[in-house]
Amino acid sequence: MTYDLDKGTPGSRGMEEEMVSKTTSSTNGGSGVSRRSLIQGIGAAGIGAATASLAPRAWAQARAPVNLSFWTFENPQQRPWLHKRVKLFMEQNPTVKVDFQFFPFGDLGKKLSVGFATGTAPDGFVSQDWFMPTWFAKDLLAPLDVQRLGYPSVKAFSDDFAQAFVAGATKDGKVYGYPLWFYGFCNYLNTNQFKEVGLDAEKDWPKTWDQLGEVAKRLTVKSGERFTRQGFKFAMHAAQWTMIQFNPILVQHGGQWFDASGKCTINNAAGVKAMTVRASIARTYGAEDPADSIATAPLPQMDWLRERASMFFCHPIPLQAIASQNQKMLKEGYFRPVQYPGVEPGKGISTTYGFNLVVNARAPKEKQEVLHDLYKFIMSDLVDAWNDTAPFTYARKSGWTDNPEVRKFPNIDEIIKATNQGVYLPRTIVYNELADAVHRGVQRIMLNRADIKPTLDEIAAEVDRATEASKRG
Numbered sequence: 283m284t285y286d287l288d289k290g291t292p293g294s295r296g297m298e299e300e301m302v303s304k305t306t307s308s309t310n311g312g313s314g315v316s317r318r319s320l321i322q323g324i325g326a327a328g329i330g331a332a333t334a335s336l337a338p339r340a341w342a343q344a345r346a347p348v349n350l351s352f353w354t355f356e357n358p359q360q361r362p363w364l365h366k367r368v369k370l371f372m373e374q375n376p377t378v379k380v381d382f383q384f385f386p387f388g389d390l391g392k393k394l395s396v397g398f399a400t401g402t403a404p405d406g407f408v409s410q411d412w413f414m415p416t417w418f419a420k421d422l423l424a425p426l427d428v429q430r431l432g433y434p435s436v437k438a439f440s441d442d443f444a445q446a447f448v449a450g451a452t453k454d455g456k457v458y459g460y461p462l463w464f465y466g467f468c469n470y471l472n473t474n475q476f477k478e479v480g481l482d483a484e485k486d487w488p489k490t491w492d493q494l495g496e497v498a499k500r501l502t503v504k505s506g507e508r509f510t511r512q513g514f515k516f517a518m519h520a521a522q523w524t525m526i527q528f529n530p531i532l533v534q535h536g537g538q539w540f541d542a543s544g545k546c547t548i549n550n551a552a553g554v555k556a557m558t559v560r561a562s563i564a565r566t567y568g569a570e571d572p573a574d575s576i577a578t579a580p581l582p583q584m585d586w587l588r589e590r591a592s593m594f595f596c597h598p599i600p601l602q603a604i605a606s607q608n609q610k611m612l613k614e615g616y617f618r619p620v621q622y623p624g625v626e627p628g629k630g631i632s633t634t635y636g637f638n639l640v641v642n643a644r645a646p647k648e649k650q651e652v653l654h655d656l657y658k659f660i661m662s663d664l665v666d667a668w669n670d671t672a673p674f675t676y677a678r679k680s681g682w683t684d685n686p687e688v689r690k691f692p693n694i695d696e697i698i699k700a701t702n703q704g705v706y707l708p709r710t711i712v713y714n715e716l717a718d719a720v721h722r723g724v725q726r727i728m729l730n731r732a733d734i735k736p737t738l739d740e741i742a743a744e745v746d747r748a749t750e751a752s753k754r755g
Contacts (some may be wrong), residue, residue: 461677466700468619489685634704
């Protein structure tokens with residue numbers, strides 16, 4: 283598969299919030315909705331959760347033509363694979379037509395918010411799991427009939443998926459999301475650069491935050507005051523990456539995003555400690571210049587790929603991404619993922635996140651039924667999915683982990699381990715506001731050397747205002 287830089291890296295999407303705003307592509311030639319600013323409230327315009335029970339049947343057998351709309355995010359591996367499966371389904375079910383549209387990763391949630399508020403949301407879509415509370419709060423999703431998806435019961439369905447992910451896809455004993463990809467972040471190392479400074483990447487990779495700073499300092503190379511190689515690099519380009527990379531640091535240090543009443547607590551003692559650790563690579567160890575980067579939204583790991591940084595926290599990196607920027611690194615294999623550092627050695631965890639196939643509660647019953655059949659078909663061959671989208675792992679436990687094609691991927695056990703032990707992003711109806719506030723705060727702390735505690739106070743106050751506004755409607 284060719285690697286198209288104009289469409290972003292796999293997972294950057296998977297994670298890149300600020301991707302170039304290419305609008306959409308449509309299976310049937312349709313164009314995407316126009317770009318609009320984020321609507322703060324999705325709108326309480328009586329969006330009822332309409333669903334009747336759905337009787338199982340093998341595949342869609344609609345007697346009359348059914349036209350579906352389906353939205354997802356752009357990614358040069360994941361989006362084409364989804365599109366391929368949709369096309370195959372239509373070939374097998376010629377009365378079904380799917381208007382397949384895709385948007386830059388960071389724009390999808392905002393486009394959906396606009397769509398729900400204006401009555402133009404698609405019949406089905408891929409939801410990032412951190413947006414599920416937003417849809418739940420407004421009853422925007424239809425519950426799924428797990429029997430139609432091939433499971434005898436909700437328990438059988440839940441048992442086949444990672445529990446951390448199921449928790450975000452279910453509500454009141456009903457299933458609302460059919461999980462797709464699900465993965466965590468690793469610390470990616472340049473093993474040649476470790477060797478250059480007398481370190482063995484297999485034994486000396488940093489297992490605590492203090493070790494991360496010390497190892498990063500040792501790996502750093504400067505010419506006068508200018509960095510020619512940063513020992514470690516945090517992403518600074520997008521709010522979603524800021525959240526994903528900081529989230530486990532906060533959790534590991536005993537922090538939490540919100541207390542039981544819903545008040546933002548990022549500014550408590552644990553939050554201050556976590557942000558101090560986040561800033562220490564640059565401030566204490568002098569191993570990073572936050573303003574010095576060639577990273578792009580499509581390729582946030584560019585500094586690491588071009589060997590301008592020795593370590594970088596990232597989602598599973600496809601081999602195509604490495605090949606696109608550094609054939610020598612790929613050919614000689616001097617890279618490897620390891621686990622995040624921990625407060626204690628061996629207890630590092632990263633952020634885990636994923637994506638759900640969901641159904642719009644406002645879609646007519648017949649369309650909801652056909653979407654079930656489409657989703658079952660899409661997920662009926664995970665080996666095919668792996669061949670096209672590796673190394674992005676799946677929430678499903680069965681049907682792929684023991685496959686020889688999966689097992690031969692470099693360091694696959696580290697990738698799966700990060701997924702299995704990670705913590706997911708905060709579940710909140712003001713996720714966008716939280717992410718934007720944290721991102722601006724980190725920029726002030728890292729680029730302007732703002733004091734940490736007052737900056738966290740400002741973040742917490744901003745998030746609390748957003749929460750109150752959301753409660754008011």
